Amino acid sequence: MSTFKAPKGTYDLIPPVSETFLAVRDALSAPLRRAGYGYVETPGFESVELFARGVGESTDIVTKEMYTLTTKGGDELALRPEGTASVLRAALEASLHKAGNLPVKLWYSGSYYRYERPQKGRYRHFSQVGAEAIGAEDPALDAELIILAVDAYKSLGLRNFRLLLNSLGDKECRPVYRAALQEFLRGLDLDEDTRRRIDINPLRVLDDKREAVQKQLTGAPMMRDHLCEACKAYHEQVRELLTAAGVEFEDDPKLVRGLDYYTRTTFEFVHDGLGSQSAVGGGGRYDGLSEMIGGPELPSVGWALGVDRTVLALEAEGVELQLPASTQVFTVPLGEEARRTLFGVVTELRRAGIATDFAYGGKGLKNAMKSANRSGARYAIVAGERDLAEGAVQLKDLQSGEQAPVALGEIVAELRRKLA
Incomplete structure (x- = not known):
């Protein structure tokens, strides 16, 4: 089908x-x-x-x-x-x-x-x-x-x-000009459709893009003279x-x-x-x-x-507009607990005015990071169970590749500062 x-x-x-x-x-x-x-x-x-x-x-x-x-x-x-x-x-x-x-x-x-x-x-x-x-x-x-x-x-x-x-x-x-233009146009060699237009709206004939018509319009009366x-x-x-x-x-x-x-x-x-x-x-x-x-x-x-x-x-x-990134931060949870926690972080970041996306569908780390790169985001937040046990997440700069742990409670403020 x-x-x-x-x-x-x-x-x-x-x-x-x-x-x-x-x-x-x-x-x-x-x-x-x-x-x-x-x-x-x-x-x-x-x-x-x-x-x-x-x-x-x-x-x-x-x-x-x-x-x-x-x-x-x-x-x-x-x-x-x-x-x-x-x-x-x-x-x-x-x-x-x-x-x-x-x-x-x-x-x-x-x-x-x-x-x-x-x-x-x-x-x-x-x-x-x-x-x-x-x-x-x-x-x-x-x-x-x-x-x-x-x-x-x-x-x-x-x-x-x-x-x-x-x-x-x-x-x-305009009526005086219209009459002068009509008189001029009636003397030209025009097809039936264009001739009909002379009676209804002669100004439109001036707008005709066909070369055969434009050639004949040389010397046509102009509105500016009337x-x-x-x-x-x-x-x-x-x-x-x-x-x-x-x-x-x-x-x-x-x-x-x-x-x-x-x-x-x-x-x-x-x-x-x-x-x-x-x-x-x-x-x-x-x-x-x-x-x-x-x-x-x-x-x-x-x-x-x-x-x-x-x-x-x-x-x-060749002008390329500087468009704001549709995604600034991409979050990658590893494991079920991280999924619940990071989904809460995503909502918090969005409410703070930061464009944020999430690795949906339970992707592994490699695939999720590919999605992060494709999204155009500047930063990725990655967290597994060990990170969360220490009350932290990993913040990765996707441009430089640098990565450092940030306390879970401070991640929103840290990203706000970095993206300001």
Whole structure:
């Protein structure tokens, strides 16, 4: 009988690799926690309508990539393909915007699902850390979020990432640009699917990665030439704040991102060591999303950083994270009395905050010491009946090989001192 395997396009995270993922998740969220963002967790599935309205009916995410299901009661649900729409829905439902302190700052971490052609760095189940600042229109907020992402990447030791920046205008200036772009695109030689996109969301055509399409886009009208004075001033302030904070960026007039809800500031972090799946994170301002999903006008900005892609970027740069040892002390009992006594010591050490493991299964000394070495522990405690009769245990330094007896009553204090 064959064993079950993880579904196509997914993966299991298992030790020791999972430790790196946990460390990356912590590093990406640490700057957010220092900046007043509170943690939010939403269901793994939502109403299909939330994403159709919020992410955009014409996007690949909604048309091709969502996992949808119909419940026994007839409700149409979708596994969440992204985080923003869910977080904004949760904030509106809980009336967080009415508590008086805007913006509402939230961060989240979790799994997201898209039915895509699996390849390295692009999975059907992937992990993100995200942040949303809801209910304020302020260039300083856009700059804050970008700076927090930059600081998170740098704290991991990443160096070779680039920040791409653009403005997509607002409801005043975007319609004029949209019309100019549509007119330009209708004159090109495009396939039926892409032609349909011209009517629904022409900006997405700029994002088309196919060379045959990109070649024809030379000379396409750019949003930056159509920005109204208010959007120009807003974008200039974001750029000035980033520059003052020492954040380098590249202006990318073609950057649109794959979601319909973005307005004004839009940005992407790319890493050139990742091949075609070079985006490691991104986001932007989405001032109209709240109204799209039935809420009041709440200008907001946010981002999502890919945990999987960040791990790949670290590998591409050869960065090895300094992870704390999962086991610091390994205990090896020889005989039944030692087993009972040392199991008590293990519990005491753990309660004292020392990561400790035990030679389970009644292994002999040789096998137990092999397990101790494999565990990565710095110290081993070995005790047999003779040691216990003398009220002592043997403490072995697994790096130097030195071993010395320590009184049983003093072992916890001694290890605390040595590991401090």
